[in-house]
Amino acid sequence: MAKVPAQREIKQERAARTRVEILEAAITLFARRGFLATTMADLSRAIRMTPGALYWHFPTKEDLLLAAIEELHQRCLRAFEGPLREARAQSARAQLQVFTERIHEFLRAHREYGIFFAMLAAEAADSNDRVADAIREKLSLYAKVLEGLIRYGQKTGELREDLDAMHASHSLFGGFLGVLVHHNLFRATMDYDPLVTALQSLVTAGAWRTPSGG
Numbered sequence: 001m002a003k004v005p006a007q008r009e010i011k012q013e014r015a016a017r018t019r020v021e022i023l024e025a026a027i028t029l030f031a032r033r034g035f036l037a038t039t040m041a042d043l044s045r046a047i048r049m050t051p052g053a054l055y056w057h058f059p060t061k062e063d064l065l066l067a068a069i070e071e072l073h074q075r076c077l078r079a080f081e082g083p084l085r086e087a088r089a090q091s092a093r094a095q096l097q098v099f100t101e102r103i104h105e106f107l108r109a110h111r112e113y114g115i116f117f118a119m120l121a122a123e124a125a126d127s128n129d130r131v132a133d134a135i136r137e138k139l140s141l142y143a144k145v146l147e148g149l150i151r152y153g154q155k156t157g158e159l160r161e162d163l164d165a166m167h168a169s170h171s172l173f174g175g176f177l178g179v180l181v182h183h184n185l186f187r188a189t190m191d192y193d194p195l196v197t198a199l200q201s202l203v204t205a206g207a208w209r210t211p212s213g214g
Contacts, residue, residue, distance in 0.1 A: 015057075022047055022057055023071045026064055031116040035065060035123050035131065066134055069120070072113055073138045079106050084145070092153030093208065099149060100203075103176050104196045111192075114180040121177075143169040150207075160209055168207065175199050 025047040029038050040061050044054045058064035080102055087098040107114040117135060124131035146169035153159030179199055183192045 026068045031112040034119050069134045092158045096149045118177045143173045
Protein backbone atom coordinates (compact mmCIF):
# COMPACT_ATOMS: atom_id res chain seq x y z
CA MET A 1 0.00 0.00 0.00
CA ALA A 2 2.91 2.38 0.63
CA LYS A 3 3.80 2.32 -3.05
CA VAL A 4 0.46 3.63 -4.29
CA PRO A 5 0.95 7.34 -3.38
CA ALA A 6 4.48 7.26 -4.84
CA GLN A 7 3.22 5.76 -8.08
CA ARG A 8 0.41 8.29 -8.23
CA GLU A 9 2.89 11.12 -7.63
CA ILE A 10 5.16 9.84 -10.42
CA LYS A 11 2.21 9.69 -12.81
CA GLN A 12 1.12 13.18 -11.82
CA GLU A 13 4.64 14.55 -12.34
CA ARG A 14 4.86 12.84 -15.72
CA ALA A 15 1.47 14.22 -16.74
CA ALA A 16 2.54 17.71 -15.65
CA ARG A 17 5.75 17.48 -17.69
CA THR A 18 3.79 16.24 -20.69
CA ARG A 19 1.38 19.13 -20.35
CA VAL A 20 4.25 21.63 -20.33
CA GLU A 21 5.78 19.97 -23.41
CA ILE A 22 2.43 20.17 -25.20
CA LEU A 23 2.02 23.85 -24.33
CA GLU A 24 5.58 24.65 -25.42
CA ALA A 25 5.02 23.00 -28.79
CA ALA A 26 1.62 24.67 -29.15
CA ILE A 27 3.02 28.15 -28.49
CA THR A 28 5.73 27.63 -31.11
CA LEU A 29 3.40 26.12 -33.71
CA PHE A 30 0.62 28.67 -33.21
CA ALA A 31 3.21 31.45 -33.53
CA ARG A 32 4.48 30.02 -36.81
CA ARG A 33 1.20 29.00 -38.43
CA GLY A 34 -1.53 30.79 -36.55
CA PHE A 35 -4.56 29.36 -34.77
CA LEU A 36 -6.81 28.79 -37.76
CA ALA A 37 -4.23 26.92 -39.87
CA THR A 38 -2.95 24.71 -37.05
CA THR A 39 -4.80 21.45 -36.41
CA MET A 40 -4.67 19.04 -33.49
CA ALA A 41 -3.10 16.55 -35.89
CA ASP A 42 -0.32 19.07 -36.59
CA LEU A 43 0.23 19.47 -32.86
CA SER A 44 0.25 15.74 -32.15
CA ARG A 45 2.89 15.24 -34.85
CA ALA A 46 4.98 18.11 -33.51
CA ILE A 47 5.14 16.60 -30.04
CA ARG A 48 5.22 12.98 -31.30
CA MET A 49 2.05 12.09 -29.49
CA THR A 50 -1.00 10.23 -30.71
CA PRO A 51 -4.06 12.43 -31.34
CA GLY A 52 -5.92 10.40 -28.70
CA ALA A 53 -3.32 11.19 -26.06
CA LEU A 54 -3.37 14.87 -26.98
CA TYR A 55 -7.16 14.98 -26.74
CA TRP A 56 -6.90 13.37 -23.30
CA HIS A 57 -4.94 16.40 -22.09
CA PHE A 58 -6.93 18.99 -24.10
CA PRO A 59 -10.39 18.01 -25.44
CA THR A 60 -10.40 20.77 -28.09
CA LYS A 61 -7.96 23.00 -29.91
CA GLU A 62 -9.56 25.98 -28.21
CA ASP A 63 -8.91 24.43 -24.79
CA LEU A 64 -5.27 23.95 -25.75
CA LEU A 65 -4.96 27.48 -27.02
CA LEU A 66 -6.51 29.00 -23.90
CA ALA A 67 -4.15 26.95 -21.74
CA ALA A 68 -1.19 28.10 -23.86
CA ILE A 69 -2.25 31.73 -23.40
CA GLU A 70 -2.39 31.28 -19.62
CA GLU A 71 0.95 29.45 -19.55
CA LEU A 72 2.61 32.21 -21.54
CA HIS A 73 1.02 34.84 -19.32
CA GLN A 74 2.52 33.19 -16.23
CA ARG A 75 5.95 33.15 -17.88
CA CYS A 76 5.62 36.86 -18.63
CA LEU A 77 4.66 37.63 -15.03
CA ARG A 78 7.68 35.73 -13.72
CA ALA A 79 9.99 37.57 -16.13
CA PHE A 80 8.75 41.07 -15.24
CA GLU A 81 7.79 40.86 -11.59
CA GLY A 82 11.32 41.08 -10.16
CA PRO A 83 12.72 43.95 -12.28
CA LEU A 84 9.59 46.06 -11.83
CA ARG A 85 9.50 45.50 -8.08
CA GLU A 86 13.16 46.51 -7.76
CA ALA A 87 12.57 49.67 -9.85
CA ARG A 88 9.58 50.89 -7.84
CA ALA A 89 11.54 53.40 -5.78
CA GLN A 90 13.07 55.02 -8.87
CA SER A 91 11.81 57.87 -11.03
CA ALA A 92 9.10 57.35 -13.62
CA ARG A 93 11.70 57.72 -16.36
CA ALA A 94 13.86 54.99 -14.80
CA GLN A 95 10.88 52.68 -14.25
CA LEU A 96 9.66 53.11 -17.80
CA GLN A 97 13.17 52.45 -19.08
CA VAL A 98 13.38 49.26 -17.01
CA PHE A 99 10.01 48.12 -18.33
CA THR A 100 10.75 48.80 -22.00
CA GLU A 101 14.23 47.30 -21.77
CA ARG A 102 12.76 44.18 -20.17
CA ILE A 103 10.23 43.91 -22.99
CA HIS A 104 13.07 44.29 -25.47
CA GLU A 105 15.18 41.58 -23.82
CA PHE A 106 12.26 39.24 -23.27
CA LEU A 107 11.03 39.39 -26.85
CA ARG A 108 14.56 39.10 -28.20
CA ALA A 109 15.05 35.90 -26.22
CA HIS A 110 11.52 34.58 -26.85
CA ARG A 111 10.42 36.08 -30.14
CA GLU A 112 7.83 33.33 -30.63
CA TYR A 113 5.99 34.57 -27.52
CA GLY A 114 5.41 38.01 -28.98
CA ILE A 115 4.50 36.63 -32.39
CA PHE A 116 2.12 34.19 -30.69
CA PHE A 117 0.21 37.06 -29.06
CA ALA A 118 0.29 39.17 -32.22
CA MET A 119 -0.90 36.34 -34.49
CA LEU A 120 -3.72 35.35 -32.18
CA ALA A 121 -4.81 38.93 -31.63
CA ALA A 122 -5.10 39.41 -35.39
CA GLU A 123 -6.91 36.13 -36.02
CA ALA A 124 -9.17 35.80 -33.01
CA ALA A 125 -10.62 39.31 -33.13
CA ASP A 126 -13.04 38.23 -35.89
CA SER A 127 -13.10 34.44 -35.51
CA ASN A 128 -13.20 33.33 -31.86
CA ASP A 129 -14.67 35.40 -29.05
CA ARG A 130 -13.29 33.24 -26.20
CA VAL A 131 -9.75 33.40 -27.52
CA ALA A 132 -10.07 37.10 -28.32
CA ASP A 133 -11.30 37.79 -24.78
CA ALA A 134 -8.39 35.82 -23.28
CA ILE A 135 -5.80 37.64 -25.40
CA ARG A 136 -7.46 40.99 -24.76
CA GLU A 137 -7.43 40.37 -21.00
CA LYS A 138 -3.69 39.58 -20.91
CA LEU A 139 -2.59 42.40 -23.19
CA SER A 140 -4.76 44.84 -21.25
CA LEU A 141 -3.00 43.84 -18.03
CA TYR A 142 0.42 44.56 -19.55
CA ALA A 143 -0.78 47.86 -20.98
CA LYS A 144 -2.24 48.75 -17.58
CA VAL A 145 1.23 48.52 -16.03
CA LEU A 146 2.56 50.92 -18.64
CA GLU A 147 -0.42 53.20 -18.12
CA GLY A 148 0.36 53.36 -14.41
CA LEU A 149 3.97 54.30 -15.12
CA ILE A 150 2.87 57.01 -17.53
CA ARG A 151 0.40 58.47 -15.03
CA TYR A 152 3.10 58.43 -12.38
CA GLY A 153 5.42 60.29 -14.75
CA GLN A 154 2.72 62.88 -15.40
CA LYS A 155 2.22 63.33 -11.65
CA THR A 156 5.96 63.87 -11.08
CA GLY A 157 6.17 66.25 -14.04
CA GLU A 158 8.46 63.98 -16.06
CA LEU A 159 5.90 63.23 -18.75
CA ARG A 160 3.69 65.56 -20.76
CA GLU A 161 0.33 66.13 -19.13
CA ASP A 162 -1.52 66.15 -22.46
CA LEU A 163 -0.49 62.55 -23.17
CA ASP A 164 -3.43 60.14 -23.02
CA ALA A 165 -2.01 57.51 -20.66
CA MET A 166 -4.33 54.67 -21.67
CA HIS A 167 -3.94 55.07 -25.42
CA ALA A 168 -0.22 55.75 -25.12
CA SER A 169 0.33 52.53 -23.15
CA HIS A 170 -1.57 50.42 -25.68
CA SER A 171 0.25 52.12 -28.56
CA LEU A 172 3.64 51.49 -27.00
CA PHE A 173 2.97 47.85 -26.19
CA GLY A 174 1.39 47.31 -29.60
CA GLY A 175 4.45 48.96 -31.11
CA PHE A 176 6.75 46.37 -29.55
CA LEU A 177 4.66 43.52 -30.92
CA GLY A 178 4.43 45.24 -34.30
CA VAL A 179 8.19 45.72 -34.49
CA LEU A 180 8.67 42.04 -33.71
CA VAL A 181 6.29 40.94 -36.47
CA HIS A 182 7.81 43.45 -38.89
CA HIS A 183 11.31 42.23 -38.13
CA ASN A 184 10.18 38.65 -38.68
CA LEU A 185 9.44 39.62 -42.27
CA PHE A 186 12.65 41.64 -42.78
CA ARG A 187 15.03 39.61 -40.60
CA ALA A 188 17.27 38.73 -43.58
CA THR A 189 18.15 42.39 -44.12
CA MET A 190 17.42 44.10 -40.81
CA ASP A 191 18.44 43.58 -37.17
CA TYR A 192 15.91 43.57 -34.36
CA ASP A 193 17.75 45.73 -31.81
CA PRO A 194 18.01 48.91 -33.96
CA LEU A 195 14.28 48.71 -34.72
CA VAL A 196 13.43 48.64 -31.01
CA THR A 197 15.93 51.41 -30.25
CA ALA A 198 14.28 53.58 -32.90
CA LEU A 199 10.86 52.95 -31.36
CA GLN A 200 12.14 53.83 -27.90
CA SER A 201 13.73 57.03 -29.27
CA LEU A 202 10.45 58.10 -30.83
CA VAL A 203 8.65 57.54 -27.53
CA THR A 204 11.28 59.47 -25.61
CA ALA A 205 11.18 62.39 -28.03
CA GLY A 206 7.41 62.62 -27.99
CA ALA A 207 6.48 61.78 -24.41
CA TRP A 208 9.01 63.27 -21.99
CA ARG A 209 8.84 66.91 -20.98
CA THR A 210 11.85 69.04 -21.79
CA PRO A 211 13.77 70.76 -18.95
CA SER A 212 11.92 73.97 -19.79
CA GLY A 213 8.58 72.21 -19.35
CA GLY A 214 7.74 72.22 -23.06
